Amino acid sequence: MFKSAAFVFLTLILVLVISACGADSPPVDSELEQIRLPMGYIPNIQYAPYYVAVEKGYFAEAGIEIEFDYSFETDGVALVGAGKLPFSVVSGEQVPLARAQGLPVVYVAAWYKDFPVSVISKAESGILSPADLAGKKIGLPGLFGANYVGFIALLHAQGMSESDLTLDSIGFNQVEALATDQEQAIVGYTANEPIQLVAEGYEINEIRVADYVNLASNGLLTSEKTIEENPELVRAMVAAFLRGLEYAAAHPDEAYEISKKYVENLAEADEAVQKEILAVSIGFWQLDNLGYSDPQAWENMNEVLFEMSVIPEKIEIEKAYTNEFLP
Numbered sequence: 001m002f003k004s005a006a007f008v009f010l011t012l013i014l015v016l017v018i019s020a021c022g023a024d025s026p027p028v029d030s031e032l033e034q035i036r037l038p039m040g041y042i043p044n045i046q047y048a049p050y051y052v053a054v055e056k057g058y059f060a061e062a063g064i065e066i067e068f069d070y071s072f073e074t075d076g077v078a079l080v081g082a083g084k085l086p087f088s089v090v091s092g093e094q095v096p097l098a099r100a101q102g103l104p105v106v107y108v109a110a111w112y113k114d115f116p117v118s119v120i121s122k123a124e125s126g127i128l129s130p131a132d133l134a135g136k137k138i139g140l141p142g143l144f145g146a147n148y149v150g151f152i153a154l155l156h157a158q159g160m161s162e163s164d165l166t167l168d169s170i171g172f173n174q175v176e177a178l179a180t181d182q183e184q185a186i187v188g189y190t191a192n193e194p195i196q197l198v199a200e201g202y203e204i205n206e207i208r209v210a211d212y213v214n215l216a217s218n219g220l221l222t223s224e225k226t227i228e229e230n231p232e233l234v235r236a237m238v239a240a241f242l243r244g245l246e247y248a249a250a251h252p253d254e255a256y257e258i259s260k261k262y263v264e265n266l267a268e269a270d271e272a273v274q275k276e277i278l279a280v281s282i283g284f285w286q287l288d289n290l291g292y293s294d295p296q297a298w299e300n301m302n303e304v305l306f307e308m309s310v311i312p313e314k315i316e317i318e319k320a321y322t323n324e325f326l327p
Helices: 002-024 045-055 073-081 094-100 145-157 174-179 193-199 224-229 231-250 252-259 271-284 295-307
Strands: 033-040 064-072 088-090 105-110 117-122 137-140 166-169 185-189 204-208 219-223
Touching (some): 033 045, 033 073, 045 064, 045 231, 045 271, 064 231, 073 088, 073 094, 105 224, 117 174, 117 193, 137 145, 137 174, 145 185, 145 295, 185 193, 219 224, 219 231, 224 231, 231 252
Parallel strands (some): 033 088, 137 166, 137 185
């Protein structure tokens, strides 16, 4: 009887210990597809749709577990093109650039409907239209990326060229450069530099690229290989992301609170400024027809990149994007 009672007692202890360990360490669902997703930028409130999709369980319901990777955008594109990763978040100009270099990447869901780049100047400068930029000194991070492509597209849409003004590569300190009058105007993201400058008390003029030219913008990238080998994964990834996009746009305050878990120091940041960044971003998102890629926007991007001589010839642009995986 003693041996039997002792056995039962020890068994009970083991069950309690195992249960307690399980409470602290919830089991990992081994059936979820583990995906590292390059974001192309630092953690930011603008990524709220992705954070929402994780916290609301949209990715998990799609059979996916996301690991956010904040490495350089071009690194993510290269890894997807090489078949090392299935997805990446990219700006629209990166897709033709990659395909022109032989990388078989495909854009499968539009996040932004408009190209989110602006030219910003102080109000007293009198720069109200692209024509007013002639002869001016314009600061931008460098002769690369979305800021540069968007600015040149704006000039071309108005029959202007780089020779009509002076471009100054200043790195990512546009706000300081304009505030201290080192530049007469700067180029930056619509949901970033203009909001920061207004928050610092400056009166500004803003010229939005999207008001003058329609360009393919930020979205979700995959590869021909992933589409061929695992189309259901692509469909699931797109659907989960778009659910997050739609929910974040409809519930911005909740999306903001969710993002605090992912964006370091967001809880201590100027809430009014950060919520304005989110609000302006939402205004650029593709919400009328979730995820839809506009063929004309891609044609325009192809044309601009060719005119800029950053691609040797126009690519077969219809192979660079697809709408077939939209819900």
